[in-house]
Amino acid sequence: MIRVKTTMKCALFLKRLVYSFLILSLLSVAAFARQSATHFRDVTVVDGTGSPRYVADVTILGGRIVRIGKPGTMKPRQGDRVIEGSGLVLAPGFIDIHNHSESGLLREGTAANQVSQGITTLIVGPDGGSPDVIGDYLNGLQGKVAVNVGAFIGHGTLRTLVMKEDLRRPATAEEIAQMSVLLEKAMKDGAFGLSSGLEYDAGFSATTEELIQLARVAAKHGGIYMTHMRDEEEGVLDAIREAIRIGREAKIAVQVSHIKMGNKSVWGKSAEAIALINEARESGLDITADAYPYIAWASTITVLVPSRRHEDPAEVQKGIDALGGADKVLITSCRAFPVYEGKTLEQAAALEKKTPVDTYIEIVKNGGAGVVGFGMNESDVRAFYQTPWVMVSSDGGIGGRHPRGTGTFPRVLGLFVRENEWLGLEEAIRKMSMFPAQRLGLRDRGRIKKGMRADLVLFDPETVVDRATFTEPQLFAEGIKGIFVNGVEVWDGTKITGQLPGEIVKRR
Numbered sequence: 306m307i308r309v310k311t312t313m314k315c316a317l318f319l320k321r322l323v324y325s326f327l328i329l330s331l332l333s334v335a336a337f338a339r340q341s342a343t344h345f346r347d348v349t350v351v352d353g354t355g356s357p358r359y360v361a362d363v364t365i366l367g368g369r370i371v372r373i374g375k376p377g378t379m380k381p382r383q384g385d386r387v388i389e390g391s392g393l394v395l396a397p398g399f400i401d402i403h404n405h406s407e408s409g410l411l412r413e414g415t416a417a418n419q420v421s422q423g424i425t426t427l428i429v430g431p432d433g434g435s436p437d438v439i440g441d442y443l444n445g446l447q448g449k450v451a452v453n454v455g456a457f458i459g460h461g462t463l464r465t466l467v468m469k470e471d472l473r474r475p476a477t478a479e480e481i482a483q484m485s486v487l488l489e490k491a492m493k494d495g496a497f498g499l500s501s502g503l504e505y506d507a508g509f510s511a512t513t514e515e516l517i518q519l520a521r522v523a524a525k526h527g528g529i530y531m532t533h534m535r536d537e538e539e540g541v542l543d544a545i546r547e548a549i550r551i552g553r554e555a556k557i558a559v560q561v562s563h564i565k566m567g568n569k570s571v572w573g574k575s576a577e578a579i580a581l582i583n584e585a586r587e588s589g590l591d592i593t594a595d596a597y598p599y600i601a602w603a604s605t606i607t608v609l610v611p612s613r614r615h616e617d618p619a620e621v622q623k624g625i626d627a628l629g630g631a632d633k634v635l636i637t638s639c640r641a642f643p644v645y646e647g648k649t650l651e652q653a654a655a656l657e658k659k660t661p662v663d664t665y666i667e668i669v670k671n672g673g674a675g676v677v678g679f680g681m682n683e684s685d686v687r688a689f690y691q692t693p694w695v696m697v698s699s700d701g702g703i704g705g706r707h708p709r710g711t712g713t714f715p716r717v718l719g720l721f722v723r724e725n726e727w728l729g730l731e732e733a734i735r736k737m738s739m740f741p742a743q744r745l746g747l748r749d750r751g752r753i754k755k756g757m758r759a760d761l762v763l764f765d766p767e768t769v770v771d772r773a774t775f776t777e778p779q780l781f782a783e784g785i786k787g788i789f790v791n792g793v794e795v796w797d798g799t800k801i802t803g804q805l806p807g808e809i810v811k812r813r
């Protein structure tokens with residue numbers, strides 16, 4: 306009886322399978338036959354190269370830009386979509402070279418807060434922290450994401466895989482050899498290079514020699530070395546010198562992550578940092594940087610005390626003073642003391658009737674906290690944004706607690722370009738598209754040109770602006786009218802469409 310039932314079920318199932326297959330095949334043939342184009346009529350093209358804008362009709366079809374013609378010359382066919390672009394800017398989709406959506410993308414492939422700001426390609430694995438196995442991670446996202454995704458392999462991740470918990474010491478020759486094997490595998494899987502996070506526990510104890518040896522492995526496969534440097538505060542210039550040395554000795558291109566003057570003690574030194582890097586560039590080193598458009602960083606509370614003597618009151622006081630005071634530290638997450646979340650370190654201390662120093666020590670003893678430090682100064686941010694070799698990156702990600710995770714790119718367009726007039730629109734777009742594409746070696750993205758992939762952002766240059774704040778970091782930007790990834794619309798001007806056309810991008 307049971308067997309008969311099973312056989313019947315099987316037959317029925319097979320029949321259904323054959324029918325579904327036939328129907329699907331017919332549907333896809335039909336779809337191919339009447340694949341419709343999308344036309345942008347009379348749109349202002351800012352093509353990503355930095356060249357002056359021009360008005361044109363642009364047609365995309367089958368995931369690529371197929372035609373750019375004079376306004377009024379397009380010939381839509383029946384079934385095509387025509388988007389009126391008059392007064393709007395069409396730019397290449399934004400490429401975010403420093404993004405923390407590793408785990409977020411697994412939960413939320415539609416990536417609403419990434420997509421909504423115009424990001425069409427994001428690169429995960431920065432700051433030394435990446436998925437353990439790049440190939441498995443990327444394959445797992447295939448067909449499940451709205452944006453194109455690529456990855457760096459993290460130095461901290463390699464250390465943790467090889468050295469386990471025992472990270473607070475330089476790696477041995479044997480351990481470096483083991484890390485090199487894993488790194489080599491990641492590079493073969495398409496990683497764009499090696500990322501480091503030398504201010505974090507997993508990377509802090511690495512010697513420059515360890516980094517040079519590993520960077521050589523990445524260089525052998527055409528990768529770059531991308532670094533959250535050892536110090537972004539008092540020791541920032543020495544940290545830049547270390548990055549330059551790694552680049553020279555490993556013969557590898559260097560990307561300085563989120564370049565900044567991280568606290569008051571180094572305000573105004575952006576000129577020296579820029580000069581140092583200019584000098585290295587003139588000597589032949591391929592070194593570039595990226596920056597997010599905010600005067601506050603987000604990290605773990607322990608970065609406040611670079612000496613790592615977290616229980617030494619004098620050291621903690623020094624760290625708090627260097628930032629400019631306990632009111633400059635906003636606690637965004639704190640598992641041990643959730644009541645502190647949303648309060649400054651000064652407010653948390655007042656709550657406990659303790660000093661900020663004692664409160665800091667107590668927090669670190671109990672597992673630490675995520676904080677935002679209002680440590681930068683606007684004129685340094687401006688100086689970096691006005692430097693041609695600095696591109697835009699968000700350092701954000703899905704669900705992040707810093708507004709940069711939702712606001713970065715529209716903020717540059719609305720605040721830095723339109724309101725502050727720090728840089729022109731064409732240059733800002735270049736820093737968001739062609740420049741990061743070049744840095745990563747992505748040849749068919751990052752420009753509006755016939756034959757390029759149709760990753761596009763349509764926005765109103767008069768209204769585009771970020772809305773995300775430190776209290777409401779997830780608010781979507783305004784003025785972004787449409788976003789296309791590989792020719793498929795993922796943002797319709799007010800909401801995500803739910804489409805998942807993102808592809809995996811790899812170093813080639």
Ligand SMILES: [Zn+2]
Pocket residue numbers: 432502533562563
């Ligand atoms: Zn970082």
